Amino acid sequence: MEYAVRGPIVTRAGEIEAELARGVTKDFAEVIRANIGDCHATGQQPLTFLRQVLALCVSPDLMVDPHFPSDAKDRAQRILNGCGGKSLGSYSDSAGVQIIRKDVADYISKRDGQSASFEDIFLSAGASDGIKTILKLLMTGKAGNERAGIMIPIPQYPLYTATIAEYNAYPVGYYLDEDNNWGLSIAELERSLAASSSKCIPRAIVIINPGNPTGQVLSRKNIEDIIKFAKKENLFILADEVYQHNVYAKDCEFFSFKKVLTEMGPEYKDMELASFMSTSKGYMGECGMRGGYFEVIGLDPKVRELLIKSISAKLCSPVTGQALLDVVVNPPKPGEPSHDRFIQEKESVLGQLFEKAALTSETYNSIEGIKCNTVQGAMYAFPRIFLPEKAIKAAEAEGKAPDFFYCSQLLEKTGICVVPGSGFGQVPGTYHFRSTILPPVPKLKEMMSLFRDFHINFMKEFN
Amino acid sequence: MEYAVRGPIVTRAGEIEAELARGVTKDFAEVIRANIGDCHATGQQPLTFLRQVLALCVSPDLMVDPHFPSDAKDRAQRILNGCGGKSLGSYSDSAGVQIIRKDVADYISKRDGQSASFEDIFLSAGASDGIKTILKLLMTGKAGNERAGIMIPIPQYPLYTATIAEYNAYPVGYYLDEDNNWGLSIAELERSLAASSSKCIPRAIVIINPGNPTGQVLSRKNIEDIIKFAKKENLFILADEVYQHNVYAKDCEFFSFKKVLTEMGPEYKDMELASFMSTSKGYMGECGMRGGYFEVIGLDPKVRELLIKSISAKLCSPVTGQALLDVVVNPPKPGEPSHDRFIQEKESVLGQLFEKAALTSETYNSIEGIKCNTVQGAMYAFPRIFLPEKAIKAAEAEGKAPDFFYCSQLLEKTGICVVPGSGFGQVPGTYHFRSTILPPVPKLKEMMSLFRDFHINFMKEFN
Structure with missing residues (x-):
């Protein structure tokens, strides 16, 4: 039983973070985690309305707090009315x-x-x-x-x-x-x-x-x-x-x-x-x-x-x-006090994902030796890497899958953490990795730039 | 695969509640759920401090709210600092x-x-x-x-x-x-x-x-x-x-x-x-x-x-x-603003459970044909019921375990919902039920009184 999105590359990323925190010098200042669809961890802010309703459910004393909008209060009360003893603490x-x-x-x-x-x-x-x-x-x-x-x-x-x-x-x-x-x-x-x-x-x-x-x-x-x-x-x-x-x-x-x-x-x-x-x-x-x-x-x-x-x-x-x-x-409806803010926050997140989906596949495709399909949906790119024979041999000499070898080097040299395609399955003899599109746009641009440099050097080394 | 605490007696209790809500007339006005250790559902109030910290974690905007004590804020911030992106929404x-x-x-x-x-x-x-x-x-x-x-x-x-x-x-x-x-x-x-x-x-x-x-x-x-x-x-x-x-x-x-x-x-x-x-x-x-x-x-x-x-x-x-x-x-420590209230609320819950543990076993033992060990801990009594041969025969005639038959009648006649001992295992030929000690003291007293009357009538009917 293996679980690639939580596999050895990710474990190593955690170790590198600990090394950086201890002051170990590296060519990069931080690990960029593009290994798992963990939106808030990469900087996405929770939607205000979702958290307001949940806070009201957790602490119903807040129902008297004028800072909370009435539609959040109504929804929280309705949920609590459906819970035993009107508490989220009931089964x-x-x-x-x-x-x-x-x-x-x-x-x-x-x-x-x-x-x-x-x-x-x-x-x-x-x-x-x-x-x-x-x-x-x-x-x-x-x-x-x-x-x-x-x-x-x-x-x-x-x-x-x-x-x-x-x-x-x-x-x-x-x-x-x-x-x-x-x-x-x-x-x-x-x-x-x-x-x-x-x-x-x-x-x-x-x-x-x-x-x-x-x-x-x-x-x-x-x-x-x-x-x-x-x-x-x-x-x-x-x-x-x-x-x-x-x-x-x-x-x-x-x-x-x-x-x-x-x-x-x-x-x-x-x-x-x-x-x-x-x-x-x-x-x-x-x-x-x-x-x-x-x-x-x-x-x-x-x-x-x-x-x-x-x-x-x-x-x-x-x-x-x-x-x-x-x-x-059951999100806020038009006319309810929280509707406009909710829509604005929702559209903002989805708009950024839209932009990042395009940015990701376009950048990958602009790099020689990489081919990436359009990210039509979800939160990931799964680009194909055309690895030179020498890199495949070097990986085999270390007893590693070639895409694992590639992703390990990427992590050690740039701090970018992605998951080898072998963790998801692929046509034998092809190599990929999965990278999320989640980091904020400036961070994603920095990541793509670091990636490009790494890839060019990698190809030079093994060609 | 059976799961007694969520078994057919409990399902029937839900149906009876729905019948009562529809206005069906019964000898009782409500179901008393003593089938599962579901504390808040039976009226126990959540501890203020637990919910304050959780509400602050859910909605960190509340950090500026003066109604929340500083030790709750400190703990919430410390937890959030340990979460990716300082959000409970991260893996x-x-x-x-x-x-x-x-x-x-x-x-x-x-x-x-x-x-x-x-x-x-x-x-x-x-x-x-x-x-x-x-x-x-x-x-x-x-x-x-x-x-x-x-x-x-x-x-x-x-x-x-x-x-x-x-x-x-x-x-x-x-x-x-x-x-x-x-x-x-x-x-x-x-x-x-x-x-x-x-x-x-x-x-x-x-x-x-x-x-x-x-x-x-x-x-x-x-x-x-x-x-x-x-x-x-x-x-x-x-x-x-x-x-x-x-x-x-x-x-x-x-x-x-x-x-x-x-x-x-x-x-x-x-x-x-x-x-x-x-x-x-x-x-x-x-x-x-x-x-x-x-x-x-x-x-x-x-x-x-x-x-x-x-x-x-x-x-x-x-x-x-x-x-x-x-x-x-990591509860509030002596000297922290929430300490005294926390201890008072905690002791109040545990003190009531102490009282209810004694009340439950003493009442069961005062009824003929019931024997109940001291409730030394946890939240349940598991009294033995000495069923008359005629009741065992009547149960068998209906294809039911004798303790299931007994608990069904208890539910139908009084609204009290407990779980037959056969759902937990017992020495063959002995019969029990599990009853929680959780209802508030007045409700528990009412329940014990209803139970006593039911049991006396049941024994009369089948002796």
Whole structure:
């Protein structure tokens, strides 16, 4: 079990920070962490309204404080009314506070123009918790070629391989097409399924849209084709849609799998689908709060009962994260006192991400020996590095993967911390790294400049 | 997989509440929930200082508010300084914010008079999360008689049986001695281990002290004997010590397994031990915050590495819960502005629990056909009900466990919600229920009076 975004490069980054703090002299003054989508840690400010409502929930004495706007107070009181003893300190139902589940259902209904039921909504500690819960449900509990096969993209977010390994399932990897802006081809899905048919019982397909680490946004047509494929193969769909607010490319739009599936007509209505969402991404970036939800449709009633039992042992997800989620799905409305400020802060974060997405891929593409697809959405670039044979040999001599070797040198020489592509998976013989687009614009520009110099020197050394 | 404290009786209690809200007439006006240790839901007020620090962490704008005391501000700033971007919205290290882990280590050092290292401290989403993490680590991943055997008390908290089932381990149940105030006898440990030696590979022993659902507090001598037994049998010790602040009986004192083990001398120093703590219990009762920690000592470095990998996939426990935990382990000191109020509020909660512990066991014992051990600690009574043969037959006729039948009738006739003993385990042919001691004193008195009338009528009906 490996977890690249928390792997040895990141551990080493922490050691370097400690060395710098102790006064060790280096060619750089600080580590630039572009290894994980940790928005606030890289300088993004929390949205005022989210924090006001949460502070009021934590300390209801503040309800009399005139500095807090009335709409924040109303929302906080409404959340507290849904909690046992009107306290965030009470356990919620295992599925979450009911009023918040209802607000999530309303949010989905509005987003999709399709009704959603609160009974299908389960609040979770971030999306990771929900994804693990659903994957666990799909396991056969059997070994060998009776293991559950879970189709996952390559490259993928390491939560999937880690969880699949943990539950002794079988990862059925399908490659995203780098030459087609990380698009997803049905022929490749069919190839990968056929290639592993003797090794497992295929149960589910994972789609990350917008993509992590690839940043692609699926077209509606592509989603329709995936749904048809899943129906034909009788696969449960796990739609990781945590970046649904993070779409930057002009010709791209986010469509939820639920919306598309529902609009494809009655023939598809019995399919099983879970969609995951988080408070950690989007414009919120509230990673530490561990808020999230999943919506699950089409479940057999017996499986649903098992799901409810399985979440009972955790008692409930953090109620603070639930409260925060409520504000995300039920933001200030036009005319409410906090509306304009909320929109302004939200647009400011998303506008900066838009700018940084373009800056990142353009800069990478301007460097010889690097090729980077457009960052259409999410928070990452996944550029390909064309490594010289000599560098590959040098890496092998040290017993390291070539992209790991490259990222290690980048960290040691510049303080830039990114994650080797081998932590996400890639076509054998190709090398990548994942870099977030999160540092503030001036810092990101500095990082790109440091990176360019490093890369040129690296290529010189190994060519 | 069953989870009694969230089982069918509790589901039915929710339905009854909904019926009452709809205006359905019953013999009672409300459900009294004595099924789960959910302190705030039953009326306990959060401690002012805990919530002040958390509100300041959530909304640092409040640092300029003169209503907040300076020691709350100092602690909040110190916590924020330990967070990425000084925001609770950043991921922490998987093991938790380092300064908070250091404060936990100091707390343990002071509690035990024995040094503790922050590197052995892992912050978790409540104790349940930590317990699951450690149990998972102990699994062999094998089937049949090569499964990991985990010794657990009977009765026990259902998290243990649920997790053991989830990971396909083997539960080695040892009975607590009801006639000896739920004491733990080494002869019984030896008997239970011998009885399952052909069914599993024994790996660990779970001790809940103070006990849940039994409320007993182990003597130092008893703990020493358990440690000797674990050493002889080469067992990992899981010490569930979440009720360490909840000791009521005059002749009882809490000793941590870590303290006793360390004081037993160098011969024992290489033993493997994990101790679990939570912000949900004690005087805090902050269940919804999902704060907690575990300390783990004696781990093989390779196992330790595996532990760190396994927690990485969750990214981190909720940072709000971590912040709250920091205040619990580092409360106001004498002379600080909030000290006196903090102590007064803490003592008030613990004083009421002391009173309610005595009230509960005394009342149960005053009723014919009920026998209840002294509630020495924790938050529960686990009285034995001597059911008439006719009641047992009536239950069997309905396909129900006799204690489930009894608790169902109690709920339907009085609105009192407690959990049948069969959800925790009990000696076959004996019947119990678990009832919390949490309702406020007047409500608890009302509950005991309703209970007495119900029980007398039940016995009349079935005798």
